[in-house]
Every structure is written in structure tokens, then in C-alpha cells.
Amino acid sequence: xxxxxxxxxxxxxxxxxxxxxxxxxxxxxxxxxxxxxxxxxxxxxxxxxxxxxxxxxxxxxxxxxxxxxxxxxxxxxxxxxxxxxxxxxxxxxxxxxxxxxxxxxxxxxxxxxxxxxxxxxxxxxxxxxxxxxxxxxxxxxxxxxxxxxxxxxxxxxxxxxxxxxxxxxxxxxxxxxxxxxxxxxxxxxxxxxxxxxxxxxxxxxxxxxxxxxxxxxxxxx
Amino acid sequence: xxxxxxxxxxxxxxxxxxxxxxxxxxxxxxxxxxxxxxxxxxxxxxxxxxxxxxxxxxxxxxxxxxxxxxxxxxxxxxxxxxxxxxxxxxxxxxxxxxxxxxxxxxxxxxxxxxxxxxxxxxxxxxxxxxxxxxxxxxxxxxxxxxxxxxxxxxxxxxxxxxxxxxxxxxxxxxxxxxxxxxxxxxxxxxxxxxxxxxxxxxxxxxxxxxxxxxxxxxxxxxxxxxxxxxxxxxxxxxxxxxxxxxxxxxxxxxxxxxxxxxxxxxxxxxxxxxxxxxxxxxxxxxxxxxxxxxxxxxxxxxxxxxxxxxxxxxxxxxxxxxxxxxxxxxxxxxxxxxxxxxxxxxxxxxxxxxxxxxxxxxxxxxxxxxxx
Numbered sequence: 154x155x156x157x158x159x160x161x162x163x164x165x166x167x168x169x170x171x172x173x174x175x176x177x178x179x180x181x182x183x184x185x186x187x188x189x190x191x192x193x194x195x196x197x198x199x200x201x202x203x204x205x206x207x208x209x210x211x212x213x214x215x216x217x218x219x220x221x222x223x224x225x226x227x228x229x230x231x232x233x234x235x236x237x238x239x240x241x242x243x244x245x246x247x248x249x250x251x252x253x254x255x256x257x258x259x260x261x262x263x264x265x266x267x268x269x270x271x272x273x274x275x276x277x278x279x280x281x282x283x284x285x286x287x288x289x290x291x292x293x294x295x296x297x298x299x300x301x302x303x304x305x306x307x308x309x310x311x312x313x314x315x316x317x318x319x320x321x322x323x324x325x326x327x328x329x330x331x332x333x334x335x336x337x338x339x340x341x342x343x344x345x346x347x348x349x350x351x352x353x354x355x356x357x358x359x360x361x362x363x364x365x366x367x368x369x370x371x372x373x374x
Numbered sequence: 375x376x377x378x379x380x381x382x383x384x385x386x387x388x389x390x391x392x393x394x395x396x397x398x399x400x401x402x403x404x405x406x407x408x409x410x411x412x413x414x415x416x417x418x419x420x421x422x423x424x425x426x427x428x429x430x431x432x433x434x435x436x437x438x439x440x441x442x443x444x445x446x447x448x449x450x451x452x453x454x455x456x457x458x459x460x461x462x463x464x465x466x467x468x469x470x471x472x473x474x475x476x477x478x479x480x481x482x483x484x485x486x487x488x489x490x491x492x493x494x495x496x497x498x499x500x501x502x503x504x505x506x507x508x509x510x511x512x513x514x515x516x517x518x519x520x521x522x523x524x525x526x527x528x529x530x531x532x533x534x535x536x537x538x539x540x541x542x543x544x545x546x547x548x549x550x551x552x553x554x555x556x557x558x559x560x561x562x563x564x565x566x567x568x569x570x571x572x573x574x575x576x577x578x579x580x581x582x583x584x585x586x587x588x589x590x591x592x593x594x595x596x597x598x599x600x601x602x603x604x605x606x607x608x609x610x611x612x613x614x615x616x617x618x619x620x621x622x623x624x625x626x627x628x629x630x631x632x633x634x635x636x637x638x639x640x641x642x643x644x645x646x647x648x649x650x651x652x653x654x655x656x657x658x659x660x661x662x663x664x665x666x667x668x669x670x671x672x673x674x675x676x677x678x679x680x681x682x683x684x685x686x687x688x689x690x691x692x693x694x695x696x697x698x699x700x701x702x703x704x705x706x707x708x709x710x711x712x713x714x715x716x717x718x719x720x721x722x723x724x725x726x727x728x729x730x731x732x733x734x735x736x737x738x739x740x741x742x743x744x745x746x
Contacts, residue, residue: 239575241567242584269575269710273728293710294527303533304583323584 198323200310200335208233208309208317209299213266213289216276221289223315226262230339231311234265235291235302238278243306246324251284253327260340264289268297268305312339411622411680413500413688420454420497420744421617423634423694427718427737429481429488434723436481436488439704441715442467443496444475445612445695447651452497460490472699474715478706483723494694495744501653502688505550508648514608522608522645526700528575528713529600534582539604549607553644556601557656557686562673563587564594566660572730573638576611576713592714594657595642608645610698613716615639617741618692624681626665627658628692634739638716641689655685 212222223231234250236243247265254263263286267275272290279288291297300309310319319335326332423443429436443453456477458465464480481488514522525531542559543552567588574593578600581587587597595611602609616637620628629637641658643651662681663671671678702712704719709726712719717729718737727735 237575237577239571240577240580240584241569241586241588269577269713271726271728273725273731273734277728277731303530304580305577 198321198325200308200319200321200325200332202319203317207315208311209296210315211291211296211299213291213296216267216272216279216288216290219287221264221287223264226264227315228313230257230261230313230336231315232261232263233300233309233311234263234306235268235297235300235308236265236306237268237270238275239270240305242324244282246306246327247282247284249327250325251286253332254285256333257336258285261336263287266291266296268302269294310335310339312342409623409677409680411624411627411677411684412502413622413684413690414502415449415500418497418499418746419618419691420495420746421694422742422744423494423496423615423617424491424740424742425494425718425737426491426740427489427720427735429720429722429727429734430736431722431724431727431734434483436485436720436722437704437706438479438488438490438718438720439707439715440477440479440490440492440718441613441696442475442477442492443494443614443694444469444473444697445614450499450501450691451695454495454497456492456494458490458492461485462488462490465490468705470699470702470705470715472697472702474697474699474702476704476715478704480706496694497746498694499691500688501691503649503652505649505652505687508646509650511648511650513647514645519608519645522610523603523606525603526713527711528577528579529596529603529700530579531600531604533579535578535600536604538582539601542601543605549605549644549646550649552605553602553607553609553646553652553654554686556598556605557654560594560598560601560656561659561682564589564597564656564660566590566594566657566664568664573640573716591640591655591657591661592716594660595640595655598654598656599642602644610643611640611700611714612643612695612698613638613640613714614693614695615716615739615741616693618743620690620692622690624662624677625667626661627681627690629741632740632742634741635737637739637741639693640714640716641693641695652687653685653689654687655689658685658689 208223210223212220215221223233236247238244250263250265254261265284265286266289268291272292275288275290304322306324308321308325309317312318318339425440427438427440429438442456445451446453456467458477460479462479462481462485464478466478467475468478469475477490477492479488479490523531529535539556542555546552546555564587567590570588570590570593573591574589576592576596578597581589581593581597592611592613599609599611615634616629616639617634618628619625619630639658641653641655643653646652659678659682662678663673666677696716700714702715704712707721707726709721719729720727720735729735
């Protein structure tokens, strides 16, 4: 075996900064949990309703090697769940979310998006905790930033036109009827689905940013 | 069910009551029966750390990055150089834009098994800053000050970090009082989570938003650094590894074997006017609480009190410092940045390996003390 050896002598290598998508604050909260009859509360978080423009699209690699685009789910209720395997509330929430996915398989598409972890770590985690939805990989946190996610887990519920209609920061009790009611309400609502617009012609969508902290109810920052 | 956030702020309020403030270091060590934890600058100690890395899975073209001790502080830490051997096609010492020095190693496809062994030597000793009277430390340059006040990807200094920092420091006058208040708050409100992999992730905003303030050193000390920076006071994490047992008898605060593969540890410093860089380590206080035999000590246990008093202003020289960098780009990698570089890293044709997974990515660190 040929050996290469050496010593000392640091050589500076400049790192390139990632480009970042600035957050928009254009979305607004339209109700709080108490005022939202369909709100689902969990151990620490409630699904809060809000309105805003269409969520930023994403195309992400999946754990199984596929490439998944948010736009492909247009026409169905979509649940975008942002998490990480190191996050304790996330780990506690995933089994219930998987059961929820099975209950609503006919009407809901779920994308679980792991942020900032190496694929191998995520793959090993789900070997012992199989789930019923695709796991996508936001390796450089770009999706997390563009959606204005600052805490894990965070879940968005989108209508069939991919407009964000609910958000929860923290772990939601997906086995509770309140979560089912949120989905049933959205699935029953007639929603105008916008025709597909080629990405090159589309205006950059502002980030989804609710105006209140779902855990604390604190005002917008 | 009680909201975690409520617990968080209840704890914060308790921590700020005058009666719950700590006695000073002198009183914590004053009674002969009390445990002693009193790092004091003295003799320098030299250590050698050998990092050996092997890639076990069928790799194709492979790269690895091994952190090197690049941190220098004339009064307590001096790197003495690195040597290496490898069967790689290319080995070079490189430094990323944030100042993290590392050995970058490239193997061609078919070079099996890829192996690199790096030997680093350092000289270090205990630190202690007398916080009762300011010294004559030169102020930071404007550039340095901006660097150590800035946000990192996982350590924002606005939003919930800023509002939390403001609540903790409300009514405190001066940087020393503000920093001490944040230190006490972190000690009071966080917990070491044994289930956290490695040293944690350091996602400060997620910790505060969720109210789950558990983790390990990279979480708890990053939280401290973020809160201090948000208060307008320069601060930094220093990423490194423990290299020797604690001479004060604290099993939880030392490397108790020559194999230090899992002894990585980050500490924190704050820059206080007149004092210069001041050593702190609130995460190690929580480590004493959880791990110091017999384990799960009370916050008012004598050993905890002694460590808590000492670790604001001093720390023990049984630890090697790699770097203070956040958001590290690995040269030659197309993968995402690392929040910090404290573990060896590697990539094969199938992507970045899990630096915490010994099944596919085997590395060992061994430490030995050398004659000074």
C-alpha cells in the first residue's frame, strides 16, 4: 500500500456562500385556535388556520432515490411536515402521523421533509421506524428557509391549489379527531385549482410566514 | 397537559430571583468539605491525539476531512503541528472561509480500504479569569466584533432568540451581569439529554420555539452563545475534544481512557470589555448534573455547585480546541455546509457518510500526554 505522508502547512480555501431566498412577511393569520372550530391540538401545537399565496414549490430527492415535486400533488390536500431525526418531539410525532396518513390515504398526500441531515442517518432512522409516506431530504435547508420554518417539527396543510391553509409549530396529536376534522373540512371544500404554469414564467412566491407563534400565541415577529 | 413553554418561563423567573443567584466561586469552594473544582493557570501540558479513519463500505472515489487543531490563544492553547500518513492520492491541509482547519484527503476509486492517520500535538493549560476586576485586554477589532456578534445558520440572533435574551437580561447593567444572567438561565432551564446523538445539532431557534431545551454541548452552549450575541455581546463556541481525565476528580468532565473517539466537546467564550475572552461552559454544568456519579445529581449538590461556580470564568486544560467556525463548507464537497466541524467527515459516490455511524465510517481518536 502506497503511503502518502506530510506535515503542517495550512492552505486557505475560500468557501462559497449559498444563495438565500429572503423571507416574505406577506401572509397573515386569519384565526387563532380558539376561533377555529376545526383546529387540532396536540401535545404542544395546534393546527392554526391562515391564508396566504401559494406556497413556494420544491423539488427534493426522496429517501428511496426518487425525485419529488410539490406541484405533482396539485389537486389533493397536501400535508408538508418538516422534521429532523434528532428532534425529540419529531420522533414522538411520526408514528401518529403515519397512522393519520393511512386513514386519509384517499384524500391526502403527505410529504415528510427531513432537514439538514446526511441521507445515511435518515435512512438508518427509518429502518427502525417505517412510515406510510415518502421522506424527502432538504439537505441544505433551502426548503426550510424558503418556507420560513424556524422550529421543528412544523407542519403545513395545503389545499388542492397548494395554498397553505393551516400550520402547526410543534408536535400535533394526529390520532385526535380534531386533526381528522381539519382534513375533512378541506377535502370537502371546492377549491379552484390553478392551471399549471411553467416554472420559468412563474413569479417567485413569497415565503409562507404566519403571524403568530402556534405554541405560545405570541404576536408576529 | 402543562405547556413546555410555561415550564420554560417559570424556570427563567425562578432563576432570576435574587435568592437563587449563585454564591461566588470563592464561597463555593470555601468550606473544606465542599468538592473542589478550581482550574487555575499553571504548568503547560502537551498532548498528542492520533485520529485514524477508515472507510468500510465499497466506496468508489472517496474524500474525507479530518479536523485539525487550529485555535491559538497565547495564554492557554498552542497547536504544535500535525503529521499524517495515508494511502490517498491527495492529502492537503486546508482552511475553510470560517477558519476551520482540516486535512482534506482524496482517494481514487479502487484504493481499498481508504485509510488516513493524523497525529496532532498541542500544548494547553487551565484558564481562569478574575471577574472581580477588569484587566487591560485590548478591545476586539471592528471586524472581529462583527464576526462574533453575527448570526449563524442555526444560531439566529433575532426573533425568539432576541426576545428570550431580552427577557433574561432585563434590568441587568453591563455586559458581565448580562452574560452571567444568561449563563445562570441556561444552567437552570436546559437539560442534558443522554439520547441526543453525538454532541447535538445546535438548532437554537428550534429549541426555543419548541420549548424543548434538552441536548448536549453543541446544543446547550450554542444556545448560550446565541443568547449572548443577541444581547450585543461577542461570543463564540469552540469545538474540540477532551484529552485527559479531570484532575479535580470529576469523572463526567474528562476523558477517562486513552481512546477518546466519543469525547468531542465544545465550550464557549464571551468577550467582556477589559477582561478579554472569558471561558464559560454551561453545558458541562448540566453534564455534571446528569452524569457525575452516582448520577442525576440535584442542582444544589456540592459537586454541581462547585462546577457551576467555576465554569463561568474558568475551565480545565484537559481539552483540545479545533476551531470556532460555524457553517463550514468542506473544500471539494458539493454537499451542504456543516453547522460545525468537530467530527471527521467523509463522502463516497453514494453521498456523505454519517459521522456518528461506526458501521460504515470507522474512526478512532487516541490521546496521550507527552512530556512538556
